[in-house]
Amino acid sequence: MLIKNASVEGRKRDVRCTGECISEIADSLEPLIGEHVTQAGGGELLPGLHDHHMHFYATAALRRSIDCGLRPAVAITGNQPSLPHDAASLRRLLAEYSGDGWLRGVNYHESIAGDLDRWQLDALVSERPVRIQHRSGKLWILNSLAVNLLDLAVHKNLPGVELDPQGVPTGRLFRLDAWLREKLGRQDPLDVSVLSRQMASFGITGFTDTSATNTAATVIQFQQMRERGEILQKSYLMGDDSLDFGHLKILLDEDNLPPLNELEARIRRARAKKRGIAFHCVTHIELLVAIAALNSCNELDPCKQFADRIEHGSVIFDDVLPMLRDLHLSVVTQPGFLYDRGQQYAKNLTPHELAHLYRYQTLLSSGVKVGLSSDAPYGPLNPWQVMESAVTRKTVAGEVIGANECITPEQALAGYLSNAQAPGGVERKVAVGECADLCLLTHPWRELRTDLAGVTVAVTVVAGEFAYAADGL
Numbered sequence: 001m002l003i004k005n006a007s008v009e010g011r012k013r014d015v016r017c018t019g020e021c022i023s024e025i026a027d028s029l030e031p032l033i034g035e036h037v038t039q040a041g042g043g044e045l046l047p048g049l050h051d052h053h054m055h056f057y058a059t060a061a062l063r064r065s066i067d068c069g070l071r072p073a074v075a076i077t078g079n080q081p082s083l084p085h086d087a088a089s090l091r092r093l094l095a096e097y098s099g100d101g102w103l104r105g106v107n108y109h110e111s112i113a114g115d116l117d118r119w120q121l122d123a124l125v126s127e128r129p130v131r132i133q134h135r136s137g138k139l140w141i142l143n144s145l146a147v148n149l150l151d152l153a154v155h156k157n158l159p160g161v162e163l164d165p166q167g168v169p170t171g172r173l174f175r176l177d178a179w180l181r182e183k184l185g186r187q188d189p190l191d192v193s194v195l196s197r198q199m200a201s202f203g204i205t206g207f208t209d210t211s212a213t214n215t216a217a218t219v220i221q222f223q224q225m226r227e228r229g230e231i232l233q234k235s236y237l238m239g240d241d242s243l244d245f246g247h248l249k250i251l252l253d254e255d256n257l258p259p260l261n262e263l264e265a266r267i268r269r270a271r272a273k274k275r276g277i278a279f280h281c282v283t284h285i286e287l288l289v290a291i292a293a294l295n296s297c298n299e300l301d302p303c304k305q306f307a308d309r310i311e312h313g314s315v316i317f318d319d320v321l322p323m324l325r326d327l328h329l330s331v332v333t334q335p336g337f338l339y340d341r342g343q344q345y346a347k348n349l350t351p352h353e354l355a356h357l358y359r360y361q362t363l364l365s366s367g368v369k370v371g372l373s374s375d376a377p378y379g380p381l382n383p384w385q386v387m388e389s390a391v392t393r394k395t396v397a398g399e400v401i402g403a404n405e406c407i408t409p410e411q412a413l414a415g416y417l418s419n420a421q422a423p424g425g426v427e428r429k430v431a432v433g434e435c436a437d438l439c440l441l442t443h444p445w446r447e448l449r450t451d452l453a454g455v456t457v458a459v460t461v462v463a464g465e466f467a468y469a470a471d472g473l
C-alpha cells in the first residue's frame with residue numbers, strides 16, 4: 001500500500017506500508033506493480049487514534065437503545081422523539097417503540113421520574129420486557145416481565161440484586177452487566193460491526209475496553225470478533241482479578257468503599273502477575289483511597305510495561321498532584337463530558353469542585369501523564385469532539401468550564417496517540433518500522449487544528465489493511 005502526497009509533521013511525504021508495518025517514507029516513492037495507491041492530496045497522515053477508555057459492548061448496544069436522558073449523551077443515537085423530563089413523558093417515549101421484544105433504555109437520571117424500581121417501571125410499560133440503565137452506568141432497572149424472563153427470583157442471592165424487606169427482587173441490579181449480557185445473549189443478540197466501522201470513520205485504530213467485568217473469555221470473544229472482521233480495531237482489555245494479563249480494573253464507589261487491606265491484597269495479587277492497576281476514581285475521596293492503597297504496596301515494583309492508571313480523575317485537587325506524579329500514574333480523562341454534561345455539572349457541583357473538574361493543563365504542567373478517551377457510551381464517542389472539548393472546554397450551550405485547564409490542539413491529539421498500555425506516555429509516530437495503524441485526514445493539520453470538531457477522516461488503516469475510506473477514495 002502506498003500513500004502519496006501526505007503531510008507528515010508538516011512535510012510532504014510518500015509512505016509505503018508492507019504487511020503490518022510502515023516500510024518506507026520518502027519525498028517521492030514510485031508505485032510497485034499491483035500496489036494500491038492512495039492520493040492523500042496533502043492531507044495530514046497521523047498514527048491511528050487509540051481511545052483509552054470505552055465500553056465496547058455497551059456502546060454497540062446503545063445504537064438500538066432509547067435515550068431516556070434529559071439530553072442525548074452520545075452523538076451516535078439515531079433520530080428519536082424528544083427526550084423525557086417526567087414520568088408521563090417517559091411513558092409516552094417508551095410507548096412510541098412498538099413491538100414485543102426487549103426495550104432497552106439508557107441515560108436515565110432520577111430527576112426524570114425518581115428512583116425507579118420494577119413496580120414503578122410496570123406502571124410505565126408492562127406489556128413487554130424493559131431494562132433501563134442509570135446514567136452512571138452502575139445500575140439497571142428491570143420491569144416485572146423482564147425480572148421474570150431473567151429468572152431473577154432464582155438468582156436473587158447474586159451480589160448486586162436489590163431485594164425489598166420481604167426478600168423480593170426490586171428489579172434494580174447494581175454492576176451486573178456481565179451477568180445480564182450472558183443471560184440476554186440469546187434473547188437479544190448484538191451486532192458490533194456497525195460500531196467498529198463508525199469508529200474507523202473517526203480514525204480510531206485501537207481502543208481499550210475498561211469494563212471491570214472483562215474476563216479471559218471476553219478477551220477471546222474480542223479476538224474472535226477481530227478474526228471474523230466484525231471488529232476492525234486492535235483492542236486492549238482490562239478486567240477482573242481472574243485475568244492473568246492486562247490491567248486490573250478496580251471500581252471505587254465513595255458510598256461503599258472496600259477496606260484498604262482488601263484493596264492492597266488485590267493490588268499485590270495483580271502485581272505478582274505483572275499486571276498494571278487501573279482505579280475508577282470520580283471523586284476526591286475515591287482518588288485518595290486509590291493513592292493510599294497504591295502507596296502501601298510500594299515495596300512491589302509497579303509493572304513498567306503497564307502503567308498504573310486513574311480512570312476519569314473527574315475531580316483532582318492541588319494537594320494530590322505531587323502524589324499522582326510520584327506514583328507515575330496516568331490519568332485517563334474524558335473532557336467530552338464537559339460538552340455533554342457541563343450544564344448539569346454547573347448546577348450540581350460546588351464552585352470548588354467545578355474549578356477542579358476534568359483538569360488537563362495543570363496535570364500536564366505538574367508532570368502527570370494524561371491519556372484521552374470517550375468513556376462511550378457514557379460520553380461522546382467521536383474523538384474529534386472530545387479533543388475539541390479538551391481545547392475549548394465548552395458545554396453544549398457554549399459556556400466555558402475551567403478556562404485555565406484548556407490545552408493546545410497538539411496536546412489534545414497527543415492524548416489519543418500514546419500506546420494502549422501507557423496512556424499519556426510516548427507518542428506513536430508515522431515512522432519506518434512502526435505499525436501501519438494510520439489515520440489520513442482530508443486536509444493538512446495546520447488547516448484543521450482550529451476546528452477539531454469539524455475534522456473529517458479520509459482513510460483509516462489498521463495493521464496495513466483499509467478499515468475505512470471516505471467516498472471517492
Ligand SMILES: [Zn+2]
Nearest residue numbers: 053054210375
Ligand atoms: Zn468507563
